[in-house]
Amino acid sequence: MLDTSARLLRLLSLLQTPRAWPGSELAERLGVSGRTVRNDIDRLRELGYPVDATRGATGGYRLGAGAVMPPLLLDDEEAVAVTIALRTAAQGAVPGTEETSLRALAKLEQVLPSRLRRRVRTLQAYTVAIPDDRPAPALSADVLTTLVSACRDRERLRFDYLDHAGSPTRRVVEPYRAVNWGRRWYLVAWDTEREDWRTFRADRIRPRTPTGPRFAPREPPGADIAAYVSRRVSGAAWRHHARVTVHAPAADVVERINPAVGLVEAIDAESCLLITGADTVQTLAVHLSLLDLDFDVTEPEELVTYLRRLADRYARSVPPAH
Numbered sequence: 001m002l003d004t005s006a007r008l009l010r011l012l013s014l015l016q017t018p019r020a021w022p023g024s025e026l027a028e029r030l031g032v033s034g035r036t037v038r039n040d041i042d043r044l045r046e047l048g049y050p051v052d053a054t055r056g057a058t059g060g061y062r063l064g065a066g067a068v069m070p071p072l073l074l075d076d077e078e079a080v081a082v083t084i085a086l087r088t089a090a091q092g093a094v095p096g097t098e099e100t101s102l103r104a105l106a107k108l109e110q111v112l113p114s115r116l117r118r119r120v121r122t123l124q125a126y127t128v129a130i131p132d133d134r135p136a137p138a139l140s141a142d143v144l145t146t147l148v149s150a151c152r153d154r155e156r157l158r159f160d161y162l163d164h165a166g167s168p169t170r171r172v173v174e175p176y177r178a179v180n181w182g183r184r185w186y187l188v189a190w191d192t193e194r195e196d197w198r199t200f201r202a203d204r205i206r207p208r209t210p211t212g213p214r215f216a217p218r219e220p221p222g223a224d225i226a227a228y229v230s231r232r233v234s235g236a237a238w239r240h241h242a243r244v245t246v247h248a249p250a251a252d253v254v255e256r257i258n259p260a261v262g263l264v265e266a267i268d269a270e271s272c273l274l275i276t277g278a279d280t281v282q283t284l285a286v287h288l289s290l291l292d293l294d295f296d297v298t299e300p301e302e303l304v305t306y307l308r309r310l311a312d313r314y315a316r317s318v319p320p321a322h
Contacts, residue, residue, distance in 0.1 A: 007032065011040050013078060015051060020060035076116060083108055083120045100141075139185055139203040144178065146207045147187050151175045155211040157189070162204040171200070174215045178202065179229045186229050190218055197221040199232045238277030242284055242303055246274050247294040256291055281306045 050064035089101035150157045173189035185202035222228035250272035262276030
């Protein structure tokens with residue numbers, strides 16, 4: 001069981017989330033009785049925390065809305081999580097927030113207890129980030145906040161957009177998720193005019209306000225939204241596309257490729273269609289060879305020609321079979 005001061009801190013942390021907490025659920029979370037929870041609520045009120053209580057099936061305890069709040073308090077796990085998030089942001093995960101994140105990180109680390117500073121520094125010392133040398137696109141935190149708020153509130157979003165060719169368009173969408181890939185952010189949304197799911201580069205979006213009206217959620221375009229975005233983004237950038245019949249079950253092929261490399265569709269129990277692509281036919285040939293499975297290719301012609309030349313080169317490189 002937590003001691004009284006630690007329990008009050010944990011209770012306050014729970015009450016700061018935007019929901020009502022039934023007394024029984026708070027008691028379960030804290031490992032105490034309902035009477036202890038009520039006594040702790042009274043202590044918080046004596047300390048100046050405005051804790052409201054409502055009755056009924058949807059009732060419970062919550063911090064009063066619009067009140068002047070005492071300083072924000074974090075428990076141990078929350079403090080470590082916030083510190084890690086700030087370090088990630090300071091490294092450029094959200095371009096334009098690096099300096100602000102560093103200032104906030106410095107302030108937070110100054111007030112962390114020594115035991116938490118040790119945990120944070122251990123995480124820093126024994127984790128490695130892979131640098132991304134590509135220039136980070138200009139994306140303001142305000143734009144990103146607008147996108148994720150519209151996703152959360154299920155409000156239609158209007159924005160000006162520069163497509164892949166640099167042509168300006170105006171879009172009206174029902175936003176679903178913002179996805180981070182490397183140093184870029186993407187918005188997955190239902191395009192109301194095109195009546196289909198689309199993926200938008202967040203740094204090319206210029207939101208128009210206000211947002212709205214609200215919309216009913218749709219079935220998402222895939223169970224794994226990260227895989228969906230990686231396929232769409234890679235496919236849009238490919239110079240050469242190929243449809244390859246692989247003589248193996250679809251499940252076996254899925255285990256051998258990254259979702260960004262291609263899409264696998266089952267043909268029957270023993271074969272599948274791999275829809276893939278790359279910037280060069282040489283890269284395509286490498287991807288196919290790494291499958292280590294039999295396959296048939298009929299298009300594009302450039303790939304077929306290259307594979308024939310590659311097959312002849314390989315055949316000449318080994319002695320004849322006896």
